[in-house]
Amino acid sequence: MPLVPMRQLLDEAVKGNYGVGAFNVNNMEQIQAIMSAAKTTKSPVIIQASRGALQYTNLVYLKHIMMAAVEDNPEIPIALHLDHGNSFDTCKQAIELGFTSVMIDGSLEADGKTVASYEYNVEVTKKVVEYAHARGVTVEAELGTLGGIEDGHGADQINLTDPVQAVEFVKATGVDCLAVAIGTSHGAYKSLNIGPDGKPQPPTLAMDRIVEINKRMPGTPMVMHGSSSVPQELVEEINKYGGKMKAAFGIPMEQIQQGIKNGVRKINVDTDGRLKITATIRKIFAENPGEFDPRKYLGPARDGLAELIAGKMRDFGQAGHAGDFEQKSLDDMKRFYQSA
Ligand code: G3H
Ligand code: 13P
Ligand code: ZN
16 A cells, blocks of 8 residues: 555545644654554554655665555555655655655745745745646645744744735645644744743743634644644653753643644644653663663664654544545545646
8 A cells, every 4th residue: 555645634634623643753663653653543644754854864764664664554544744845856856755745844945944935935835836736745835934943944933824824825826734833833942931930831822823724714724833742751751861951841732632623634743752762762771771782772762652652643633543534546636636
Protein backbone atom coordinates (compact mmCIF):
# COMPACT_ATOMS: atom_id res chain seq x y z
CA MET A 1 0.00 0.00 0.00
CA PRO A 2 1.58 3.37 -1.01
CA LEU A 3 1.59 6.55 1.05
CA VAL A 4 -1.69 8.46 0.94
CA PRO A 5 -2.17 12.13 0.01
CA MET A 6 -2.48 14.26 3.16
CA ARG A 7 -5.54 15.98 1.69
CA GLN A 8 -7.50 12.75 2.10
CA LEU A 9 -6.60 12.46 5.80
CA LEU A 10 -7.67 16.06 6.37
CA ASP A 11 -10.93 15.67 4.42
CA GLU A 12 -11.77 12.62 6.54
CA ALA A 13 -10.90 14.56 9.69
CA VAL A 14 -13.27 17.34 8.60
CA LYS A 15 -16.05 14.76 8.13
CA GLY A 16 -15.36 13.13 11.50
CA ASN A 17 -14.62 16.41 13.31
CA TYR A 18 -11.28 15.28 14.73
CA GLY A 19 -7.63 16.35 14.48
CA VAL A 20 -4.65 14.47 13.06
CA GLY A 21 -1.23 14.78 14.68
CA ALA A 22 1.72 15.55 12.41
CA PHE A 23 4.86 14.34 14.11
CA ASN A 24 8.38 15.39 13.11
CA VAL A 25 11.00 12.74 12.44
CA ASN A 26 14.75 12.57 11.91
CA ASN A 27 15.54 8.89 12.38
CA MET A 28 14.28 5.31 12.35
CA GLU A 29 13.35 5.19 16.03
CA GLN A 30 11.01 8.18 15.74
CA ILE A 31 9.30 6.69 12.68
CA GLN A 32 8.93 3.34 14.43
CA ALA A 33 7.51 5.03 17.55
CA ILE A 34 4.89 6.87 15.50
CA MET A 35 3.91 3.71 13.65
CA SER A 36 3.68 1.72 16.85
CA ALA A 37 1.38 4.40 18.32
CA ALA A 38 -0.73 4.49 15.14
CA LYS A 39 -1.06 0.72 15.19
CA THR A 40 -2.01 0.57 18.88
CA THR A 41 -4.61 3.30 18.52
CA LYS A 42 -5.69 2.46 14.92
CA SER A 43 -4.96 5.99 13.78
CA PRO A 44 -4.35 7.57 10.38
CA VAL A 45 -1.14 9.55 10.69
CA ILE A 46 0.98 12.33 9.21
CA ILE A 47 4.73 11.94 9.42
CA GLN A 48 6.65 15.10 8.64
CA ALA A 49 10.24 16.04 7.99
CA SER A 50 11.75 19.50 8.10
CA ARG A 51 14.51 20.73 5.81
CA GLY A 52 16.91 20.03 8.65
CA ALA A 53 15.62 16.45 8.82
CA LEU A 54 16.10 15.97 5.08
CA GLN A 55 19.67 17.16 5.40
CA TYR A 56 20.33 15.03 8.48
CA THR A 57 19.04 11.86 6.83
CA ASN A 58 20.66 12.60 3.48
CA LEU A 59 17.21 12.37 1.81
CA VAL A 60 17.40 8.82 0.56
CA TYR A 61 17.64 7.24 4.04
CA LEU A 62 14.45 8.96 5.15
CA LYS A 63 12.68 7.86 2.00
CA HIS A 64 13.57 4.21 2.49
CA ILE A 65 12.74 4.13 6.20
CA MET A 66 9.35 5.64 5.32
CA MET A 67 8.81 2.96 2.70
CA ALA A 68 9.60 0.36 5.36
CA ALA A 69 6.95 1.95 7.62
CA VAL A 70 4.39 1.70 4.81
CA GLU A 71 5.28 -1.91 4.01
CA ASP A 72 5.13 -2.87 7.67
CA ASN A 73 1.75 -1.17 8.29
CA PRO A 74 -0.50 -1.62 5.25
CA GLU A 75 -3.61 -1.05 7.34
CA ILE A 76 -2.54 2.44 8.47
CA PRO A 77 -3.07 5.41 6.12
CA ILE A 78 0.20 7.39 6.27
CA ALA A 79 0.91 10.74 4.65
CA LEU A 80 4.50 11.96 4.30
CA HIS A 81 4.74 15.72 4.57
CA LEU A 82 7.48 18.33 4.12
CA ASP A 83 7.41 20.69 7.10
CA HIS A 84 8.22 24.38 6.48
CA GLY A 85 9.44 24.16 2.89
CA ASN A 86 11.27 27.45 2.34
CA SER A 87 11.15 27.63 -1.46
CA PHE A 88 9.65 26.15 -4.61
CA ASP A 89 12.84 24.12 -5.15
CA THR A 90 12.70 22.50 -1.71
CA CYS A 91 9.06 21.51 -2.28
CA LYS A 92 9.91 20.13 -5.73
CA GLN A 93 12.73 18.10 -4.25
CA ALA A 94 10.42 16.58 -1.62
CA ILE A 95 7.79 15.74 -4.25
CA GLU A 96 10.44 14.06 -6.40
CA LEU A 97 11.47 12.06 -3.35
CA GLY A 98 7.91 10.73 -2.93
CA PHE A 99 6.37 13.05 -0.31
CA THR A 100 2.58 13.12 -0.63
CA SER A 101 2.29 16.58 0.86
CA VAL A 102 4.40 19.72 1.14
CA MET A 103 4.27 22.90 3.14
CA ILE A 104 5.41 26.05 1.42
CA ASP A 105 6.05 28.52 4.19
CA GLY A 106 5.82 31.77 2.23
CA SER A 107 5.12 33.71 5.42
CA LEU A 108 8.92 33.97 5.49
CA GLU A 109 11.31 34.57 2.64
CA ALA A 110 13.50 31.74 1.37
CA ASP A 111 16.09 32.44 4.11
CA GLY A 112 13.53 31.10 6.59
CA LYS A 113 13.85 34.23 8.77
CA THR A 114 12.75 37.42 7.06
CA VAL A 115 9.02 38.11 7.28
CA ALA A 116 7.73 38.08 3.68
CA SER A 117 5.15 40.33 2.06
CA TYR A 118 1.62 39.05 1.43
CA GLU A 119 2.26 39.34 -2.32
CA TYR A 120 5.40 37.19 -2.11
CA ASN A 121 3.49 34.58 -0.07
CA VAL A 122 0.67 34.39 -2.64
CA GLU A 123 3.09 34.16 -5.55
CA VAL A 124 5.34 31.40 -4.20
CA THR A 125 2.38 29.43 -2.78
CA LYS A 126 0.51 29.55 -6.11
CA LYS A 127 3.59 28.27 -7.93
CA VAL A 128 3.93 25.32 -5.53
CA VAL A 129 0.20 24.54 -5.69
CA GLU A 130 0.31 24.41 -9.49
CA TYR A 131 3.28 22.02 -9.49
CA ALA A 132 2.08 19.84 -6.60
CA HIS A 133 -1.57 19.49 -7.60
CA ALA A 134 -0.55 18.44 -11.12
CA ARG A 135 1.07 15.47 -9.34
CA GLY A 136 -1.75 14.85 -6.84
CA VAL A 137 0.32 16.19 -3.94
CA THR A 138 -1.28 18.19 -1.10
CA VAL A 139 -0.13 21.71 -0.22
CA GLU A 140 -0.12 23.48 3.16
CA ALA A 141 0.67 27.21 3.35
CA GLU A 142 1.07 29.66 6.21
CA LEU A 143 -0.35 33.11 6.74
CA GLY A 144 0.92 35.18 9.67
CA THR A 145 4.06 34.24 11.60
CA LEU A 146 4.71 32.06 14.62
CA GLY A 147 7.28 32.85 17.27
CA GLY A 148 10.41 30.88 18.13
CA ILE A 149 13.49 30.16 16.10
CA GLU A 150 14.40 26.48 15.80
CA ASP A 151 17.46 25.44 13.88
CA GLY A 152 17.61 28.84 12.25
CA HIS A 153 14.03 28.63 10.93
CA GLY A 154 11.44 31.12 12.14
CA ALA A 155 10.65 34.78 12.70
CA ASP A 156 11.41 36.52 15.96
CA GLN A 157 7.99 38.15 16.01
CA ILE A 158 4.44 36.82 16.09
CA ASN A 159 2.00 38.25 13.51
CA LEU A 160 -1.49 36.90 14.08
CA THR A 161 -3.41 35.69 11.02
CA ASP A 162 -6.03 38.10 9.73
CA PRO A 163 -9.27 36.14 9.08
CA VAL A 164 -10.35 38.30 6.11
CA GLN A 165 -6.95 37.96 4.48
CA ALA A 166 -7.00 34.20 5.17
CA VAL A 167 -10.10 33.74 2.99
CA GLU A 168 -8.59 35.89 0.24
CA PHE A 169 -5.31 33.93 0.44
CA VAL A 170 -6.93 30.49 0.18
CA LYS A 171 -9.00 31.63 -2.81
CA ALA A 172 -6.00 33.20 -4.54
CA THR A 173 -3.68 30.21 -4.07
CA GLY A 174 -5.91 27.11 -4.03
CA VAL A 175 -4.06 25.57 -1.03
CA ASP A 176 -5.49 22.50 0.68
CA CYS A 177 -4.94 23.68 4.24
CA LEU A 178 -3.71 26.75 6.04
CA ALA A 179 -1.33 27.14 8.98
CA VAL A 180 -2.58 29.98 11.13
CA ALA A 181 -0.69 32.11 13.63
CA ILE A 182 -2.62 32.46 16.88
CA GLY A 183 0.23 33.03 19.30
CA THR A 184 1.97 29.66 19.39
CA SER A 185 5.73 29.35 18.91
CA HIS A 186 8.06 26.53 17.97
CA GLY A 187 10.28 24.90 20.55
CA ALA A 188 10.20 24.51 24.32
CA TYR A 189 10.09 28.19 25.22
CA LYS A 190 6.70 29.36 24.05
CA SER A 191 5.77 31.80 26.74
CA LEU A 192 7.19 34.74 28.63
CA ASN A 193 4.05 34.95 30.79
CA ILE A 194 4.91 34.62 34.47
CA GLY A 195 2.06 33.92 36.90
CA PRO A 196 1.58 35.40 40.39
CA ASP A 197 3.39 32.33 41.81
CA GLY A 198 6.48 33.24 39.78
CA LYS A 199 6.03 30.22 37.53
CA PRO A 200 5.69 30.35 33.73
CA GLN A 201 2.19 30.20 32.33
CA PRO A 202 0.94 28.93 28.97
CA PRO A 203 1.07 31.53 26.17
CA THR A 204 -2.12 33.45 25.58
CA LEU A 205 -3.68 32.21 22.36
CA ALA A 206 -5.98 34.16 20.04
CA MET A 207 -8.54 31.36 19.75
CA ASP A 208 -11.05 33.89 18.45
CA ARG A 209 -9.05 34.01 15.19
CA ILE A 210 -9.61 30.30 14.67
CA VAL A 211 -13.31 30.66 15.38
CA GLU A 212 -13.55 33.57 12.95
CA ILE A 213 -11.60 31.85 10.16
CA ASN A 214 -13.67 28.69 10.57
CA LYS A 215 -16.86 30.74 10.30
CA ARG A 216 -15.66 32.35 7.08
CA MET A 217 -14.43 29.12 5.42
CA PRO A 218 -15.72 26.10 7.34
CA GLY A 219 -14.46 23.44 4.90
CA THR A 220 -10.81 24.56 4.91
CA PRO A 221 -8.66 22.64 7.37
CA MET A 222 -6.50 24.78 9.64
CA VAL A 223 -3.08 23.73 10.87
CA MET A 224 -1.79 24.51 14.34
CA HIS A 225 2.01 24.70 14.51
CA GLY A 226 3.96 24.89 17.75
CA SER A 227 1.47 22.57 19.46
CA SER A 228 3.72 20.78 21.92
CA SER A 229 2.41 20.84 25.47
CA VAL A 230 5.90 20.77 27.04
CA PRO A 231 4.94 18.44 29.92
CA GLN A 232 6.45 19.78 33.13
CA GLU A 233 7.35 16.29 34.33
CA LEU A 234 9.59 15.82 31.29
CA VAL A 235 11.39 19.14 31.85
CA GLU A 236 11.85 18.19 35.53
CA GLU A 237 13.12 14.73 34.59
CA ILE A 238 15.64 16.19 32.15
CA ASN A 239 16.91 18.64 34.77
CA LYS A 240 16.94 15.98 37.51
CA TYR A 241 19.35 13.90 35.44
CA GLY A 242 21.82 16.62 34.58
CA GLY A 243 19.94 18.76 32.05
CA LYS A 244 19.77 22.52 32.28
CA MET A 245 16.48 23.51 30.68
CA LYS A 246 15.08 26.91 31.56
CA ALA A 247 11.47 27.31 32.68
CA ALA A 248 9.38 26.13 29.73
CA PHE A 249 5.66 25.97 29.07
CA GLY A 250 3.63 24.67 26.13
CA ILE A 251 0.07 24.54 24.83
CA PRO A 252 -2.39 22.75 27.14
CA MET A 253 -4.27 19.90 25.43
CA GLU A 254 -7.64 21.54 26.25
CA GLN A 255 -6.71 24.52 24.07
CA ILE A 256 -5.73 22.24 21.19
CA GLN A 257 -9.02 20.40 21.57
CA GLN A 258 -10.86 23.71 21.50
CA GLY A 259 -9.02 24.45 18.24
CA ILE A 260 -10.07 21.07 16.83
CA LYS A 261 -13.71 21.82 17.66
CA ASN A 262 -13.30 24.97 15.58
CA GLY A 263 -11.68 23.62 12.44
CA VAL A 264 -8.05 22.77 13.30
CA ARG A 265 -7.36 19.44 11.55
CA LYS A 266 -3.55 19.10 11.59
CA ILE A 267 -1.60 19.50 14.80
CA ASN A 268 2.20 19.80 14.57
CA VAL A 269 4.25 18.25 17.35
CA ASP A 270 8.02 17.98 17.50
CA THR A 271 9.31 19.35 20.81
CA ASP A 272 7.40 16.99 23.11
CA GLY A 273 8.95 14.02 21.33
CA ARG A 274 12.42 15.53 21.70
CA LEU A 275 11.79 16.07 25.41
CA LYS A 276 10.58 12.50 25.91
CA ILE A 277 13.59 11.00 24.12
CA THR A 278 16.03 13.21 26.03
CA ALA A 279 14.45 12.55 29.43
CA THR A 280 14.50 8.78 28.85
CA ILE A 281 18.11 8.67 27.70
CA ARG A 282 19.39 11.02 30.44
CA LYS A 283 17.78 8.84 33.11
CA ILE A 284 19.30 5.67 31.68
CA PHE A 285 22.75 7.23 31.46
CA ALA A 286 22.52 8.62 35.00
CA GLU A 287 21.37 5.31 36.46
CA ASN A 288 23.63 3.09 34.34
CA PRO A 289 26.82 5.07 33.66
CA GLY A 290 28.46 1.95 32.27
CA GLU A 291 25.87 1.46 29.51
CA PHE A 292 27.21 1.80 25.98
CA ASP A 293 24.89 -0.32 23.83
CA PRO A 294 22.72 2.16 21.86
CA ARG A 295 19.86 -0.34 21.79
CA LYS A 296 19.67 -0.13 25.57
CA TYR A 297 18.84 3.57 25.50
CA LEU A 298 17.40 4.17 22.02
CA GLY A 299 14.97 1.25 22.51
CA PRO A 300 13.42 2.62 25.72
CA ALA A 301 13.40 6.12 24.19
CA ARG A 302 11.46 4.71 21.23
CA ASP A 303 8.97 2.95 23.55
CA GLY A 304 8.48 6.08 25.64
CA LEU A 305 7.90 8.17 22.53
CA ALA A 306 5.33 5.67 21.22
CA GLU A 307 3.41 5.97 24.48
CA LEU A 308 3.48 9.78 24.40
CA ILE A 309 2.27 9.84 20.77
CA ALA A 310 -0.48 7.28 21.38
CA GLY A 311 -1.83 9.55 24.13
CA LYS A 312 -1.88 12.49 21.75
CA MET A 313 -3.61 10.45 19.04
CA ARG A 314 -6.39 9.65 21.51
CA ASP A 315 -6.61 13.28 22.65
CA PHE A 316 -6.71 14.65 19.09
CA GLY A 317 -9.53 12.22 18.22
CA GLN A 318 -7.80 10.42 15.32
CA ALA A 319 -7.67 7.12 17.24
CA GLY A 320 -9.93 4.45 15.76
CA HIS A 321 -10.21 6.14 12.34
CA ALA A 322 -7.51 4.27 10.40
CA GLY A 323 -9.98 1.94 8.70
CA ASP A 324 -12.76 4.43 7.95
CA PHE A 325 -11.96 4.85 4.26
CA GLU A 326 -10.42 3.37 1.10
CA GLN A 327 -6.95 4.84 0.73
CA LYS A 328 -6.62 7.22 -2.26
CA SER A 329 -3.63 7.42 -4.58
CA LEU A 330 -1.86 10.48 -5.95
CA ASP A 331 -3.47 9.66 -9.34
CA ASP A 332 -6.93 9.84 -7.73
CA MET A 333 -6.02 13.24 -6.35
CA LYS A 334 -4.61 14.40 -9.69
CA ARG A 335 -7.99 13.72 -11.26
CA PHE A 336 -9.73 15.43 -8.33
CA TYR A 337 -7.67 18.62 -8.77
CA GLN A 338 -8.12 18.55 -12.57
CA SER A 339 -11.89 18.41 -12.20
CA ALA A 340 -12.07 21.08 -9.48
O1 G3H B 1 9.08 23.67 12.73
C1 G3H B 1 10.05 23.24 13.33
C2 G3H B 1 10.19 21.80 13.62
O2 G3H B 1 10.21 21.61 15.00
C3 G3H B 1 11.41 21.22 12.95
O3 G3H B 1 12.55 21.59 13.59
O4 G3H B 1 14.10 22.47 11.83
O5 G3H B 1 14.94 21.58 14.04
O6 G3H B 1 14.06 20.02 12.29
P1 G3H B 1 14.02 21.41 12.88
P1 13P C 1 6.57 22.25 18.56
O1 13P C 1 7.93 22.86 18.62
O2 13P C 1 5.63 22.92 19.50
O3 13P C 1 6.58 20.78 18.75
O4 13P C 1 5.99 22.52 17.08
C1 13P C 1 6.43 21.78 16.00
C2 13P C 1 6.00 22.35 14.70
O5 13P C 1 5.16 23.23 14.60
C3 13P C 1 6.62 21.78 13.49
O6 13P C 1 6.22 22.44 12.32
ZN1 ZN D 1 5.96 24.53 12.43
